[in-house]
Amino acid sequence: MADAILAPSRRGFLTAALLAGGGLAVEFSLPLGRAQAATVGTSAVGAFVSIAPNGAVTIVNKNPEIGQGIKTAFAMMIAEELDCDWAQVTAVQQADANPAIYGPQGTGASQSTPNNWLPLRRAGAAARDMLVRAAAARWGVDPSSVTTAKGRLSHAASGRSLGYGEVASAAAALTPPDLKTVKLKTPAQFSIIGKPTKGVDTPRVVKGEPMYGIDTRLPGMLYAVYEVAPANGGKLVSADLADAKAAPGVKHVVQLKGVGPIDALVDGVAILATNWWLANQARSKLKLEWDLSAQKGHSWDAYVAKAKTLLAEKPQLDLIRSGDVEGKLASAAKRVAAVYEIPFLAHATLEPQNCTALYKDGALEVWAPSQIPAGGKAQISKFLEIPEDKITFHVTKIGGGFGRRLRNDYTVQAAAIAKAVPGVPVKLLWSREDDIRRDFYRPSGWHGFEAGIDANGKMIAFKDHFVTFGKDGKSAMFANMHADHFPYGIMPDAAVVQSTLEIGVPIGALRAPVSNGLCYAFQGFLDEVAIAAGTDLPRLLLDVFAEDKLVGEPDQPEKAQTAFSTKRARAVIAKAAAMSNFTSKPIAPGRAMGFGFYFCHNGHFAEVVDASVKDGQVSVHKVWVAGDVGRQIVNPMGAEAQVRGSVLDGLSQALEGQKITFVDGQIEQSNFHDFRLGRNDRNPAVEVAFVASDSHPTGLGEPALPPVIPALANAIAAATGKRVRTMPIDLSALA
Amino acid sequence: MKFDLTVNGRKRTVEAPAEMPLLWVLRDELGLVGTKFGCGIGMCGACTVHLGGKAVRSCQTPVSEVGKGAVVTIEQVGASAVGAKLQKAWTELDVPQCGYCQAGQLMSASALLAQKPKPAREEIAEAMNGNICRCGTYDRIFRAIELAAGTGGKANG
Numbered sequence: 001m002a003d004a005i006l007a008p009s010r011r012g013f014l015t016a017a018l019l020a021g022g023g024l025a026v027e028f029s030l031p032l033g034r035a036q037a038a039t040v041g042t043s044a045v046g047a048f049v050s051i052a053p054n055g056a057v058t059i060v061n062k063n064p065e066i067g068q069g070i071k072t073a074f075a076m077m078i079a080e081e082l083d084c085d086w087a088q089v090t091a092v093q094q095a096d097a098n099p100a101i102y103g104p105q106g107t108g109a110s111q112s113t114p115n116n117w118l119p120l121r122r123a124g125a126a127a128r129d130m131l132v133r134a135a136a137a138r139w140g141v142d143p144s145s146v147t148t149a150k151g152r153l154s155h156a157a158s159g160r161s162l163g164y165g166e167v168a169s170a171a172a173a174l175t176p177p178d179l180k181t182v183k184l185k186t187p188a189q190f191s192i193i194g195k196p197t198k199g200v201d202t203p204r205v206v207k208g209e210p211m212y213g214i215d216t217r218l219p220g221m222l223y224a225v226y227e228v229a230p231a232n233g234g235k236l237v238s239a240d241l242a243d244a245k246a247a248p249g250v251k252h253v254v255q256l257k258g259v260g261p262i263d264a265l266v267d268g269v270a271i272l273a274t275n276w277w278l279a280n281q282a283r284s285k286l287k288l289e290w291d292l293s294a295q296k297g298h299s300w301d302a303y304v305a306k307a308k309t310l311l312a313e314k315p316q317l318d319l320i321r322s323g324d325v326e327g328k329l330a331s332a333a334k335r336v337a338a339v340y341e342i343p344f345l346a347h348a349t350l351e352p353q354n355c356t357a358l359y360k361d362g363a364l365e366v367w368a369p370s371q372i373p374a375g376g377k378a379q380i381s382k383f384l385e386i387p388e389d390k391i392t393f394h395v396t397k398i399g400g401g402f403g404r405r406l407r408n409d410y411t412v413q414a415a416a417i418a419k420a421v422p423g424v425p426v427k428l429l430w431s432r433e434d435d436i437r438r439d440f441y442r443p444s445g446w447h448g449f450e451a452g453i454d455a456n457g458k459m460i461a462f463k464d465h466f467v468t469f470g471k472d473g474k475s476a477m478f479a480n481m482h483a484d485h486f487p488y489g490i491m492p493d494a495a496v497v498q499s500t501l502e503i504g505v506p507i508g509a510l511r512a513p514v515s516n517g518l519c520y521a522f523q524g525f526l527d528e529v530a531i532a533a534g535t536d537l538p539r540l541l542l543d544v545f546a547e548d549k550l551v552g553e554p555d556q557p558e559k560a561q562t563a564f565s566t567k568r569a570r571a572v573i574a575k576a577a578a579m580s581n582f583t584s585k586p587i588a589p590g591r592a593m594g595f596g597f598y599f600c601h602n603g604h605f606a607e608v609v610d611a612s613v614k615d616g617q618v619s620v621h622k623v624w625v626a627g628d629v630g631r632q633i634v635n636p637m638g639a640e641a642q643v644r645g646s647v648l649d650g651l652s653q654a655l656e657g658q659k660i661t662f663v664d665g666q667i668e669q670s671n672f673h674d675f676r677l678g679r680n681d682r683n684p685a686v687e688v689a690f691v692a693s694d695s696h697p698t699g700l701g702e703p704a705l706p707p708v709i710p711a712l713a714n715a716i717a718a719a720t721g722k723r724v725r726t727m728p729i730d731l732s733a734l735a
Numbered sequence: 736m737k738f739d740l741t742v743n744g745r746k747r748t749v750e751a752p753a754e755m756p757l758l759w760v761l762r763d764e765l766g767l768v769g770t771k772f773g774c775g776i777g778m779c780g781a782c783t784v785h786l787g788g789k790a791v792r793s794c795q796t797p798v799s800e801v802g803k804g805a806v807v808t809i810e811q812v813g814a815s816a817v818g819a820k821l822q823k824a825w826t827e828l829d830v831p832q833c834g835y836c837q838a839g840q841l842m843s844a845s846a847l848l849a850q851k852p853k854p855a856r857e858e859i860a861e862a863m864n865g866n867i868c869r870c871g872t873y874d875r876i877f878r879a880i881e882l883a884a885g886t887g888g889k890a891n892g
């Protein structure tokens with residue numbers, strides 16, 4: 001029953017086909033949204049599972065792999081229900097963008113696991129069902145008497161057995177079963193899911209085989225750079241391309257006019273040369289004049305000043321208001337108030353944005369490291385006026401996503417450049433400087449918090465004035481408040497109010513979007529409240545979450561599994577506190593623990609950081625993580641990696657000085673010297689415990705990140721008495 | 736200008752400006768795309784290759800400075816005993832997440848072990864500090880090097 005909750009509401013469509021050379025190919029169309037479901041057809045491409053006569057199993061991975069391990073996890077889900085041996089899975093191929101077959105193919109918001117957990121298992125189970133029926137027919141026995149294990153079919157009564165490959169072609173001729181009723185294993189029967197499993201691409205990665213977008217090579221290919229305005233939305237006023245055209249190795253210089261939003265195509269000049277370095281060198285020869293007036297005044301310092309003014313003024317919009325927060329604050333025995341600031345951040349995927357494209361005879365073929373391939377295809381079609389059925393969109397392996405590649409700007413650029421030079425394959429590659437300066441940044445934000453504590457040390461009122469980006473109090477996408485999170489539904493007397501300033505630089509989703517900033521501010525402030533109330537953060541949280549509640553989708557009971565659960569929260573909070581022997585007192589001079597909790601992307605996570613501060617240097621000794629992502633960890637080996645990676649990512653944000661600043665829209669950072677990433681000298685012990693609950697398995701790419709930041713900041717406060725209310729942490733202030 | 740190079744044991748002749756970095760000679764002129772571009776300023780280590788047995792950042796090595804030194808890239812490092820051992824350890828512990836930095840990590844690690852078969856953890860840390868992993872796989876990298884060197888490989892948790 002619980003399984004129905006996250007399951008697509010329509011059943012998928014299943015077809016089977018005979019592989020060239022014999023064997024079974026099961027093609028399974030995942031259901032699309034309601035409106036589209038009726039038009040889902042079957043197409044000849046894209047089998048999810050195929051079994052060769054020799055028993056080798058090939059699986060197609062539908063979603064982009066960005067390092068989150070989904071390619072391996074999806075293959076495990078299918079292989080589990082197929083009931084083959086994992087060693088039989090000899091290839092896992094990456095699907096092209098084709099939502100008609102694969103359903104939604106985006107990688108983001110940690111939704112790949114929950115959305116595909118049942119559909120992909122059903123695909124595997126359907127293939128198994130056909131193999132069973134084929135074997136039963138060959139033996140003249142009832143299908144119910146045929147069992148499977150490790151890629152073999154057996155009939156116990158007669159002692160006969162067959163390999164899957166031996167009946168694969170016969171199975172291909174059978175009618176596929178109804179996906180709604182196909183039988184799935186119980187968790188106790190799992191032999192692949194839940195076992196630590198190595199990444200399916202690892203053997204190729206360690207040999208340096210070409211797999212990534214940047215590795216794409218086509219005969220006769222030219223290499224491109226795309227020069228754009230130094231500030232977002234700049235218009236190209238005049239261009240003298242002569243010198244660039246005459247530069248060594250340069251074959252074409254093409255001026256392109258922007259079309260559509262900034263994540264489609266912006267004004268720019270493409271230089272195509274025989275290698276990328278020559279193309280990049282020729283940039284200095286371009287004489288371009290830009291109109292940058294639209295960005296005038298969009299400067300970090302100006303934003304900070306404006307935010308301060310807004311914080312002091314009457315809020316523009318009430319997001320949450322319950323009870324009598326002002327009255328409770330007025331009557332409180334103690335009041336705590338603080339302002340928290342969050343910076344703009346870049347994604348800095350290690351593989352810079354790139355895309356390869358070939359436009360020929362009215363058709364376009366692209367090879368793109370994109371997190372949402374179908375979106376890229378649609379955008380190219382719309383803005384470059386190429387019919388979707390004339391676009392083939394290959395998804396490459398991706399050198400890090402973190403949300404950056406949810407935008408397809410570089411994909412559209414490559415396609416536009418290719419369209420300008422028909423018949424010539426073009427690889428567009430951004431320099432690191434391009435990559436840092438043309439990002440869709442994690443937006444900054446400010447919180448003016450206030451809380452009231454009664455004489456018994458109970459928090460009785462909570463208020464946040466959130467200053468963010470948008471218009472007339474309404475926030476822009478990814479600059480929003482989680483209005484259905486704490487204090488909503490939890491605190492009887494609470495208010496969250498909002499004011500906005502206009503945004504100039506592009507903003508977007510960064511790993512655990514919205515949550516990555518909110519968690520730090522809320523959990524940092526609540527730590528201050530806990531101390532003022534004479535308790536500590538885990539105890540304060542256990543107290544406010546004491547009553548069993550589901551918050552988040554109160555009107556949609558079917559979404560209960562994805563809602564915030566105070567019960568699940570308490571379990572991970574208690575677990576993290578117990579694992580770490582948490583104490584809010586310093587454990588040595590200059591050394592203390594800090595606590596953080598958050599719920600996002602369906603995961604409840606509590607984390608403890610043990611850190612020490614000496615001479616303005618912060619050392620992180622250990623991090624404890626307790627997380628609830630449902631009843632089943634699909635791949636413990638991948639899960640551990642995701643949690644550890646998230647923890648290091650959060651620590652780097654806080655401790656490496658990561659901050660994007662700008663003057664009149666021109667980004668001041670450019671490369672890894674001024675936008676630093678963590679190195680191997682910060683490699684704390686990380687102890688992870690997964691607290692199983694009765695919920696569906698949910699994703700792990702994001703939810704472990706947010707709590708580590710306040711846990712670190714709170715540890716520093718406990719160790720030094722210096723509260724960190726601005727990110728990134730100013731180490732000089734700790735010296 | 737013409738340059739005669741020895742890349743992965745083969746003589747290769749390339750026509751390139753003297754200041755063109757080896758990285759782009761390898762990737763774009765010779766088609767050896769296993770060596771990765773991350774920053775172009777010597778800050779990330781994704782472009783690490785061996786030149787005369789030493790780990791160098793190919794983005795900071797002009798082709799004119801390569802000279803007679805043997806260039807070895809990720810495509811060939813497995814031919815050495817140390818390289819093969821490291822690749823095996825990397826696979827065993829499933830080091831990569833997105834995998835993009837790993838060619839550079841393996842090249843730095845193999846140069847280290849070739850010179851110092853049993854490095855202490857501090858020596859590993861120092862030799863590998865120039866290699867950024869955006870995904871944070873450092874712990875498994877330490878362990879994989881120690882596994883290959885026969886000095887440990889225990890998880891830090």
Ligand code: FES
Pocket residue numbers: 771772773774775776777778779780781782783792793794795
């Ligand atoms: S690309 Fe050479 S060090 Fe980053």
Ligand code: FES
Pocket residue numbers: 067350399400831832833834835836837867868869870871872
């Ligand atoms: S594995 Fe992604 S950068 Fe290292």
